[in-house]
Amino acid sequence: MTADTVTQVLDHVDATLDAALDRLLTLLRVPSISTDPAFAADCDRAAEALVEDLASLGFDAAKHPTPGHPMVVAHDADGPEDGPHVLFYGHYDVQPVDPLNLWHHDPFDPQIEDTPAGRVIRGRGAADDKGQLMTFVEACRAWKAVHGVLPIRVSMFFEGEEESGSPSLVPYMTAHAEDLKADLALICDTGMFDPQTPAITTQLRGLAKLELVVTAPDKDLHSGMYGGAARNPAHVLAKILADLHDETGACTLAGFYDGVPELTNAQRTQWETLGFDAAGFLGGVGLSIPAGEQGRSVLEMIWSRPTCEVNGMTSGYTGAGFKTVLPSKASAKVSFRLVGSQDPQAVLAAMRAHVAARVPADCTVEILDANGAPATVMPIENPAFEAARQALSDEWPRPAAFIGCGGSIPIAGYFQELLGMDALLIGFGRDDDQIHSPNEKYDLESFHKGIRSWVRVLDGLSRL
């Protein structure tokens, strides 16, 4: 295979970018919000659309039902026998869109906008994960259009429950291990280090989460008639949540830091060379004071330290005006980002104990939706990592970096545990993409050079 082989495909990508963009916009118009049952039919529509598109590329593509939203699995019908076999993973579901009033337009009416930083694709899912998912699909489309056959064997695996805890994922992967097994997993759900520096994410934080509901009186009460004498569940919940951190920013749960490793000197040195702009990172969201553990750098806080965050809480009257109610219930959704060998079940157990110790004897507490996945660390000695790093470095202004990621992508760990496959986490998102927030966007450059990057990675892997 010559350099021309790749150049021809890259030229085709450049020449057909508008058509690729139209295909992405069509997918973005489907409101596939997986956590809200009201959008189940839309999730199915998104899966169906991907099956049809992959079939049109000559893949054996099918939609597989689960207790939740369907899985999409596709195998290249005419791929080469030799070379590594890769399984590309992405997710077609998206986050909820509230608060809707903060969006500048309908989240599911995606727009191409000119911004001072360049053109962007604005809409829910543009970056997380439909835009990223399509960079790989379009790379395959272009390669096949030019050469007819992909340089390596490619299968694809898309789920529709990534934003709602992936309840069907492990059962499905376990039941269909043979169908999914390949030599290497490719995952496109992460970001660049900065707009000039592509990245391969080699360590991911795990996630443990639960919802707790405290019930004090068995009905909402008049705070004048009962206030003072009747227990207020909002006070109980506030105490539970306030006690989760001490004055140094550390989490107080018993044994929380068991299995949390210190950075190696090598890691510390490589991260320092990245010249991360902590002030700019916080300043970009209107903050200036790092909130995490004292004595840790911001990069450690988001890449290599565990966290404990309240993701939502509610109690009593939250509507317009004022209602002097003494609430019956108070609830909170709490999640933990995990690192090293922290055990999600141990963390959840410590949280249950923390809660139980703060709920008065005449109140009750329900723990709902408790689950978790451990952190993941990739073996960068696998030659695929260096091949991919070289391919990315050829496409972008600056050499690719091996980085950590604060987010949790449990699938990477599942590929290791259930299918014995390492995963290359390559993505083209940027810190300002506002994923999970109003006005999510994906830079047109991320999409365009993302497609080109995968063309180069496919080529690089074919040479192993």
Place this chain on the structure above:
Amino acid sequence: MTADTVTQVLDHVDATLDAALDRLLTLLRVPSISTDPAFAADCDRAAEALVEDLASLGFDAAKHPTPGHPMVVAHDADGPEDGPHVLFYGHYDVQPVDPLNLWHHDPFDPQIEDTPAGRVIRGRGAADDKGQLMTFVEACRAWKAVHGVLPIRVSMFFEGEEESGSPSLVPYMTAHAEDLKADLALICDTGMFDPQTPAITTQLRGLAKLELVVTAPDKDLHSGMYGGAARNPAHVLAKILADLHDETGACTLAGFYDGVPELTNAQRTQWETLGFDAAGFLGGVGLSIPAGEQGRSVLEMIWSRPTCEVNGMTSGYTGAGFKTVLPSKASAKVSFRLVGSQDPQAVLAAMRAHVAARVPADCTVEILDANGAPATVMPIENPAFEAARQALSDEWPRPAAFIGCGGSIPIAGYFQELLGMDALLIGFGRDDDQIHSPNEKYDLESFHKGIRSWVRVLDGLSRL
């Protein structure tokens, strides 16, 4: 005036109860929720209905516009010149009805229900305050039907903003003091001591309230990308709320207990003779452990001690499923019940300081909707109090008691300050009426004997 005079009216009340009940149900069908702008037209409809009804009784009745919901003022056109002139106060607005799913039927489709404790009128406003308001109107209707002329001069004053902080009340009373001035105010917005024991409420807690909104990042963030490094406003709010009480149940605000009097021995003795069932009071709402200040009785906690209660709080994602968002904002509605000479403004200032001391330098906090009214204590040496106590004791199984009330009825204080009138707070509600809660009810006995009680009170006052 002979006993027959009264007996004839009481007999008429008994004979026409069904018609009185129908009039109340019609008023209850109007969803006059004052705190929600969506129901403004309904509030106006309720006011209009009262004007028409009072006019039909020969009152000079009119609806008076305010910046909020209208006031209803009515003067008896043909009342006697001699004897005391009373101004009866009530409110035609009601509390919001959420959580709607906990109601057994439409809150504004009132039903007469048979319960083990007797027949009840079930619906929003049945007890607070439409049912109580109508007990007085029906007493006047019956008296006029039998004798043509009331035994004393009667005026009425109804507002439609009592459940939303009465923003227009003081300006209106100040501007129309001459029109409203009478010798004595009658207020029907309180309860019985127990189902056999009527009560005149002679001390009321005041109220101070505010809403606070903490903003940390300027947008909702991905808790994986920013968690640990970016300040979480839900954590800041939890700390603010958790720190409002110490481990003994006391409020920690600086100077909070300034002006809080201890019970006199006389009060303590009278309250002890009431034989209040603290276990039953808490057990009735599913609780067993008094939540207030250690060393205080439950009756003190709800009648004579100040409180600090969270009435509502919200942050981040509170919908179905889970969203690992790091919220931009967290807010809470907090109110304080005040006693003795506690200064509402001083309490609000202490709260502002408490909040400011706990908000990091790179976060902001807004304080909204902050206002308050002090506690009220009535001069029971005024002979009208003993006359009313005797009248109530004649109607009910047990003698009437002078009691305290945990609720706040600022109007009582305004009558003293702005119009120089004492107020007789007489009501027929019960602890289990679930006012401000789903399935609010008013006992048919409360309505029936409430009307009869006012007939006796009008007679009693005419003898002064």
